[in-house]
Amino acid sequence: MQIPVVSDWLDRWAERRQKSTLKNPARWLVETLGGEPTYTGRSVTEETAMKSTAVLACVRILAESVAMLPLMVYRRQERGKERARGHPLYEVLHDRPNPQLSSFQWRETMMMHLLLWGNAYCEIEYRGDGQIRALWPLLPHETEVHRDDDNPRELWYYTYLPDGQFTVFPSRKVLHIAGLAYNGRTGLSPIGYARESIGLDLATEEFGARFFGQGANMGVVAKHPGQLSDNAYKRLKKDLEEKHTGLGKAHRLMLLEEGMDIDKVGIPPENAQFLETRQFQKRDIARVFRVPLYLLADVEKGASYSSIEQQSLDFLKYSVQPWLTRMEQSLTNQLLSDEARRRYFVEFLIDSLLRADIQTRYQAYSTGINYGFLTINEVRSMENLNPSDAPEADTHFIQQNMQRIDMAGMPDMRKQIIANAQGRAPAVGERRGGRERLERVRRREREVRERAARLVRWEREAILDKAKDYLERSRTSFLAWLERFYEDEFKGEIKSEMRPAFRRLAEDMRDDLGDELDIDKALSESDEEFLEEYLEAYSARYADSSQGQLAHVLGQAAESDKEEYELLEERLDEWEERRPNKEARNETRQLGNAIARAIMVGAGVQYLRWSAAGGDTCPFCQELDGTIVGIDQPFVGDGDRLQAEDEDHDMEVYRPSFHPPIHQFCQCQIEPHMG
Numbered sequence: 282m283q284i285p286v287v288s289d290w291l292d293r294w295a296e297r298r299q300k301s302t303l304k305n306p307a308r309w310l311v312e313t314l315g316g317e318p319t320y321t322g323r324s325v326t327e328e329t330a331m332k333s334t335a336v337l338a339c340v341r342i343l344a345e346s347v348a349m350l351p352l353m354v355y356r357r358q359e360r361g362k363e364r365a366r367g368h369p370l371y372e373v374l375h376d377r378p379n380p381q382l383s384s385f386q387w388r389e390t391m392m393m394h395l396l397l398w399g400n401a402y403c404e405i406e407y408r409g410d411g412q413i414r415a416l417w418p419l420l421p422h423e424t425e426v427h428r429d430d431d432n433p434r435e436l437w438y439y440t441y442l443p444d445g446q447f448t449v450f451p452s453r454k455v456l457h458i459a460g461l462a463y464n465g466r467t468g469l470s471p472i473g474y475a476r477e478s479i480g481l482d483l484a485t486e487e488f489g490a491r492f493f494g495q496g497a498n499m500g501v502v503a504k505h506p507g508q509l510s511d512n513a514y515k516r517l518k519k520d521l522e523e524k525h526t527g528l529g530k531a532h533r534l535m536l537l538e539e540g541m542d543i544d545k546v547g548i549p550p551e552n553a554q555f556l557e558t559r560q561f562q563k564r565d566i567a568r569v570f571r572v573p574l575y576l577l578a579d580v581e582k583g584a585s586y587s588s589i590e591q592q593s594l595d596f597l598k599y600s601v602q603p604w605l606t607r608m609e610q611s612l613t614n615q616l617l618s619d620e621a622r623r624r625y626f627v628e629f630l631i632d633s634l635l636r637a638d639i640q641t642r643y644q645a646y647s648t649g650i651n652y653g654f655l656t657i658n659e660v661r662s663m664e665n666l667n668p669s670d671a672p673e674a675d676t677h678f679i680q681q682n683m684q685r686i687d688m689a690g691m692p693d694m695r696k697q698i699i700a701n702a703q704g705r706a707p708a709v710g711e712r713r714g715g716r717e718r719l720e721r722v723r724r725r726e727r728e729v730r731e732r733a734a735r736l737v738r739w740e741r742e743a744i745l746d747k748a749k750d751y752l753e754r755s756r757t758s759f760l761a762w763l764e765r766f767y768e769d770e771f772k773g774e775i776k777s778e779m780r781p782a783f784r785r786l787a788e789d790m791r792d793d794l795g796d797e798l799d800i801d802k803a804l805s806e807s808d809e810e811f812l813e814e815y816l817e818a819y820s821a822r823y824a825d826s827s828q829g830q831l832a833h834v835l836g837q838a839a840e841s842d843k844e845e846y847e848l849l850e851e852r853l854d855e856w857e858e859r860r861p862n863k864e865a866r867n868e869t870r871q872l873g874n875a876i877a878r879a880i881m882v883g884a885g886v887q888y889l890r891w892s893a894a895g896g897d898t899c900p901f902c903q904e905l906d907g908t909i910v911g912i913d914q915p916f917v918g919d920g921d922r923l924q925a926e927d928e929d930h931d932m933e934v935y936r937p938s939f940h941p942p943i944h945q946f947c948q949c950q951i952e953p954h955m956g
Contacts, residue, residue: 319480327397327422327472333482335563336472338577339570340396346601347608348389351375351630357623365625367769369412370616374627379406379415387416391458392604394421396570399460399468402438404450405616413616416456426457426467436466458611475569482562504542571600597631605629632663653677658825667836668829673936675822678919721789722873728782730865736778737860740771740827741853752845756835763831767824775820779868783819786869787812787876794877798884798953811879815872823864827856867945874940874951881953882912888954891916891941900925901932902941902949909954915939 319325330336352374356365365371378387394401398421406415419440429435436452460468472479509517567574573592612627646663649655657674661667668674743766751759787804795802804812834852838845881889893906901923910916915937917923922931934943941949 319477323480323483325472325476325480325483327470329483330397330472330479333479333486333566335482335566335577336479339567339572340393342572342576343396343570343600343604344389344392347392347604347629348385350388350605352384352388352612353628353630355626355628357626362626364768366765368625369408370625370627373413373416374612378403379417382418387418390418391608394418395458395460395468395604397470397472398422399462399470400424401456401458403456405454405456419455428466456611456615458608460607471569475566478562478565478569482566485562506541572596573600602631605631650678667832668825670826670829670833675825676936678936721793722786722869725782725786725789725869725873726865728785729779729869730861732778732782733861733864734857736775737856739774741857743771744831744853745850748846748849756845760832760835763828767828771827772820772824775823776816779819780816783816783868783872784812786872790873790877791880794880794884794953798881798886800880800884805883807883808876808880811876815875819868819872863945867942870942870947874942874949878912878940878951881951884953886912886953888912889916889940890952890954892950892952893948899944899947900928902943902947905943905949917943 331340354365354368354371354374355362356368374384376384378384382390391401391403400421402419402421402424403416404419405413406417408414419438423441425439425441427437427439429437436457438450438452438455438457440448440450459466460471462468563577564574567577573596575592576596609627609629613622613625616627617625646655646660650657650660654677656677657671658668661669661674744763747762747766748759751762784804787808791804791808792802794800830852831849834848835845838848841848843851878889888909889912891905891908893902904923904925905916908916917934917938919934919936921934923934924931932944940951941947943949
């Protein structure tokens with residue numbers, strides 16, 4: 282579009298603004314004169330409507346309810362989603378839309394504009410690389426939307442300035458969230474369409490204020506039997522107004538002279554249904570905004586806790602959720618490019634509005650854990666608690682009461698363990714691959730150890746480089762940075778560093794089992810998928826463990842005579858010395874058995890056998906040696922206690938184990954059971 286065309290637009294727009302008559306006044310003129318009058322005589326605009334306590338309460342309730350919900354940018358994943366903290370838009374929406382407003386204030390302002398004017402506008406400020414730097418709110422009553430006459434797909438936004446000048450923005454420079462609209466482009470003003478109801482509410486408020494503030498209890502007439510002189514009339518009028526007019530003088534003793542009398546006039550408020558009118562108007566306005574009356578401190582007789590609880594859910598579902606969806610889709614469509622929308626989207630986190638009482642929450646958490654869609658650390662996060670360092674805290678558990686019908690006759694796992702304690706169960710079938718696989722696993726330890734050492738060194742240097750600066754501000758600042766570091770940077774480094782070693786170990790397992798099961802020795806597509814899922818889980822487990830340990834170390838600072846930085850350095854030094862060897866021994870055995878089991882599942886193996894193949898296995902592993910289970914069943918379950926000869930204690934199991942290891946540095950293997 283060329284500049285002359287824009288100039289023509291400006292001329293036509295200015296001309297439209299000037300063409301106003303008394304019958305059809307222009308919008309700017311209406312607002313200048315105080316708003317369109319209602320039948321009550323009160324003029325109502327979006328700004329004057331806020332003088333109604335019902336409108337003010339409804340706007341605050343909805344605006345603050347939306348503003349309190351965190352606004353996230355998510356990255357789409359093959360299985361679910363994750364927070365995209367590294368995306369430039371994440372900081373703008375979640376933390377600070379511009380240097381002058383917090384995210385809460387910005388969302389509150391946007392909602393207020395939507396609720397009053399039906400539209401919310403923001404100027405979009407871009408960085409040099411094309412990413413969004415900031416969002417600056419524009420006043421909706423000073424902004425107009427116009428379609429390009431030459432290009433109907435293009436919109437232009439005109440902002441009217443106080444000095445009479447215009448600022449013109451193309452659509453790519455403006456975020457526009459529209460409410461209910463006839464044309465789908467410009468939202469309708471709820472205040473404009475509810476003008477008469479709000480005007481009546483303002484009029485009843487004014488009536489009540491005048492009644493109590495200016496009346497001597499009620500309108501009265503002072504009667505004198507004769508005719509007063511001008512001076513006597515003025516003196517009497519002045520005396521009555523000074524001593525008996527106003528709320529604070531309503532009950533003073535009144536002295537009358539010369540046979541005077543007082544008569545009350547006017548209609549009492551209860552007869553004019555003053556209170557009922559005010560109550561009805563409050564409900565009428567609440568109906569416009571779809572706000573439950575109990576949130577306006579108007580609890581009806583007979584209202585119970587359960588009914589209010591249901592109203593709260595209805596408020597979230599029918600009042601708040603439509604606004605959230607409207608804003609989410611507008612932000613996603615207007616702030617992300619076509620290519621970016623395939624990978625990212627914007628969404629509110631509504632957990633805080635769904636938060637129930639403690640008993641209901643704990644029952645829900647128990648159900649989530651028992652049915653395998655929540656972990657202990659996920660529950661701790663919902664309760665704003667630090668993560669647990671226990672490995673089981675990041676594991677999904679499931680109940681074992683149900684099984685496949687074709688496995689109904691399989692020996693019960695606990696019976697098998699008891700049989701092992703009384704006399705080792707026979708190992709049916711050939712035992713060819715267990716020791717060979719263990720040797721291959723041991724040979725891969727060195728490579729995993731070297732890669733883990735590089736990871737720990739990089740992790741240590743990155744954390745110590747930032748720790749002092751952030752800890753000088755506050756511990757909270759450092760923990761927030763630490764969360765971003767592990768989520769946005771270090772998880773990717775873990776997967777990149779460990780993928781080659783883990784893949785070679787998987788190839789070893791496939792090669793070994795290829796001979797034993799007579800299957801292709803090349804990794805299958807399902808093996809590749811399993812390996813990527815394992816890498817994802819391992820990186821999350823490693824990062825969460827590191828983050829949890831460091832948070833725990835900082836939590837101990839108050840009880841120590843050492844500085845926070847010194848405690849962090851000690852823990853990181855300890856990692857550099859011990860962690861590579863620990864990761865190498867544990868993960869090679871964990872992955873070796875996990876990928877072996879996945880390969881066996883793909884090969885159609887139905888039963889697995891526990892093999893204590895290593896010479897230095899512990900007594901508890903020796904007791905499990907030879908145990909046979911279905912491939913979908915665990916060898917040991919949550920809460921099981923293992924016993925062994927010559928041991929003065931039992932081993933309690935805290936999570937189902939479908940394959941070794943069951944403890945640190947466990948040497949055991951699984952084998953296909955062909956009997």
